[in-house]
Amino acid sequence: MTRAATTDAAEATDGAEAAEGALLLRVLSAFLREDVVGLRTRSTTVDREDGRWLRLPLPLPLPVGEDVAALLLPVAEDGFQGEYAARVPLLVKEPDGTELTGCDAILTALTALSDPLDRPGFEAFAEECRQTLATMRLHDRTAAEVFDDLTARYGADPADWTGPAASLAHDTLAARLDHPVYPTARGRSGLDDAQLRAYAPEFHPRFGLRWLAVPRGALTIPGGPAMLPASWPSPADLGLPELAASHLALPVHPLTLGAPLRDALRETGLEGTAVLADGPYLEAVPTLSMRTVGLVGEAHLHLKLPLATATLGLRNRRTIDPLTLVHGAAGQRLLEAVTGREPRFKDAILHADETVYAHAGHELLAVLCRRYPAGLDRAxxxxxxxxxxxxxxxxxxxxxxxxxxxxxxxxxxxxxxxxxxxxxxxxxxxxxxxxxxxxxxxxxxxxxxxxxxxxxxxxxxxxxxxxxxxxxxxxxxxxxxxxxxxxxxxxxxxxxxxxxxxxxxxxxxxxxxxxxxxxxxxxxxxxxxxxxxxxxxxxxxxxxxxxxxxxxxxxxxxxxxxxxxxxxxxxxxxxxxxxxxxxxxxxxxxxxxxxxxxxxxxxxxxxxxxx
Structure with a gap:
């Protein structure tokens, strides 16, 4: 929620459902902070008995097609990311006092004030809100179920959840919490409830990884295939013995199967030579980032896999640009150089190893093999x-x-x-x-x-x-x-x-x-x-x-x-x-x-x- 008084949030007008009211407070506060449609710089303050309001005058001619002179937003002092935050999840039309509540009504009114060139982005954000609201409601319905499962697996006290494997349970709890800044962070573009339950970190699921046999010459692996983890399957392990000499295995997230994978293979010219294994191999648990998974039985090893979805914004795609893999290894070398000159951090600052990766020159055909340092089992x-x-x-x-x-x-x-x-x-x-x-x-x-x-x-x-x-x-x-x-x-x-x-x-x-x-x-x-x-x-x-x-x-x-x-x-x-x-x-x-x-x-x- 926003930093506004939580008592005001609880008293959302017209009996607004709690999840939608909480989401709207975050959305309106973000719009205010980012000055969307001039909400911050064009508004003036109005003090009423119940507190402070911001009055946004509507430009002429009126874009909403009604006799509306301004929109009013109830606010409270914030101080964290903005001077004010939304206090109650509503807008009020002036002069007739009509209250707009609910995501659709409020976003429709604000979209009408945007530049016509920006309308597609506002409509996309409205869909983000709908997806996020559905996810929030799903989280509410499943909280007891998930908590019971975590307790059965790891114990009642998260301070006793030790070791890299149990850290994934902490990721599950974190995935059910809102982002400090981005209001619709719990939404994931294009995924339904069944897919979230099967693959999202907030449900702590286990699922089998899929694998693609790729011609050796099409894969970039710094240091060669010998650098891959010992558990890496050969094509023969995947039921493709005839490709053992000519191909290497590349993991694929199950959500990337279908059209996204077919398009990637076509774009890279691998459509006729890369082969998808029939069944899963190795079991995985999602981390907080969702596209990165921990391997069951190999807690120190995480695989970062591209997903054809987006979080924290339509343009924040969860694919993997191969260049970022190069940058990750370069970042590790840079930090090691600093640590070598600053010995007091040697045992206090730890780094996952991110120097091992493979890609076929496409954002959906890539993997990072992230290895965590040893000695964390009791932590x-x-x-x-x-x-x-x-x-x-x-x-x-x-x-x-x-x-x-x-x-x-x-x-x-x-x-x-x-x-x-x-x-x-x-x-x-x-x-x-x-x-x-x-x-x-x-x-x-x-x-x-x-x-x-x-x-x-x-x-x-x-x-x-x-x-x-x-x-x-x-x-x-x-x-x-x-x-x-x-x-x-x-x-x-x-x-x-x-x-x-x-x-x-x-x-x-x-x-x-x-x-x-x-x-x-x-x-x-x-x-x-x-x-x-x-x-x-x-x-x-x-x-x-x-x-x-x-x-x-x-x-x-x-x-x-x-x-x-x-x-x-x-x-x-x-x-x-x-x-x-x-x-x-x-x-x-x-x-x-x-x-x-x-x-x-x-x-x-x-x-x-x-x-």
Missing amino acids: VVLPLAALLSTAPGGRLVIDHLADRFHDGDPVALLDAFLTLLFDWQTTLYGYGIALASHQQNVSLVLDRTPEDGLTRLRLLFKDDDSPRLNVPRLRRTLGAEADGLLAGFQDPRMFGEDYRAVTDMLTTITLHLCAGSYAFGLAEHGRIASPEAVLGLVRERLTEAAERLGTGSGQPGAVLRERVLDAAELPVKAMVTAGTLLTKERSGASDVNTHYTTGPNYLRRRARDLR
Whole structure:
């Protein structure tokens, strides 16, 4: 939900169904934050007995074909990603006071205000909302069933779900939680309830992988087939012994079968030579990303497989561009170079190995073999996205973890996490690097040290394939190594001549998603009195990290202080605009994941918090 008062959300007008009301609050807040149809910049405030409203005057001639002068939206102070958030899921027509409720009515009214060139994007977003609402209702109907299954498999307390295999259960909990920013994140384009139950992480299913026998010469495998995991099947294992000498196996997600796979084979010229095995081989469980699966019996190995669907926006396709596989391996080499120079992170910052992959030159014919480090069997390993999710029994996951590892204090757990997170990410910042390591790509690793039984917190990173790089700074810090490491990245959007793009990524991902969201989230769940209780820690830990980088003129710490700690506003992802509503030509976004608007800087003390 939004950061608006939850009591207002519960009192949705006209008895609006809870799931739809919650979704609309998120959608309206996102539209307001991203200034869709001028909702933020063209509106004026109106104070009424029940609170503040925003009044959006309608342009002339009236696009809705009615005697409507304005639309009014009830709002409350937000402070996280925007100044205001929606307070009640409705719009009111002025002057007659007609209330618009429900996704269809509200989105129809807002679509009518959009540029005709943008109508297809607005209509696509309306369909996203319908899909998401159906998924939310499915989640509500199946929560008890799924929780009972997880409890039977792993136990009643998620703080006891240890090892890489049990980490997939934490992914299941995280998949049932809304994204901190994108309002329709639980929807997946084109998938029905049966497909979600069979393949989506929120249901923790098991399913068999399908396999394609591909001519050896058509596959790119750095280091050759010997690099593939030992469990990799041969064509003979798949019932195709006649192809054993000439072909290699490539896994295919069951959801990619049919027209998507046929089109991919035709486009690559493999339609007559690649052969789909008749049956499944190896059993898999989906991770939070859905397209990545863990193998049953091989918990340390995950396979990232392309899907012909989209999440977090129509243009955020779940396929795999072969170039991103190259970038992932390059990102790993870059981070290893930094860690080699910063030995204090050797045992505290862990990385999945992402150097082994295969592809046939198409976004649906590819696989990444992600290997996790050894020694995690006794540790609780969970994505940051699971911290505020609901566990079996109704408590938050972070409450269970705090009980086991931090004497029942979730803020102490966050403090330990933030200290290490900011130390690592600002160290990278000092080298000129920012990672797109959001809540799904960073995992907490919690256990006790074998020597003295004290709590140990580590961080596990994956998907380092899309960093932002300050090239002059990298050359200055890495010296002769820099150009060789930079050569592995082939996307010009990654390179910059200053700290602008690096700072934007650090702010919108590390700060907003991996730090600030927990301050506001814990307050929303009633775990702390106000966000300021944790924002003070965020400020303090980030300030300490900036000081370690040096705060003299031109030093990275000074840039961090100026552009983040002391800035009047901070960049905020405009994910709905770039992901679905507008084409790249209309939005100007070179990358749907790095298109920004601005929001308030919650790191600066606010008068109402101090009061």
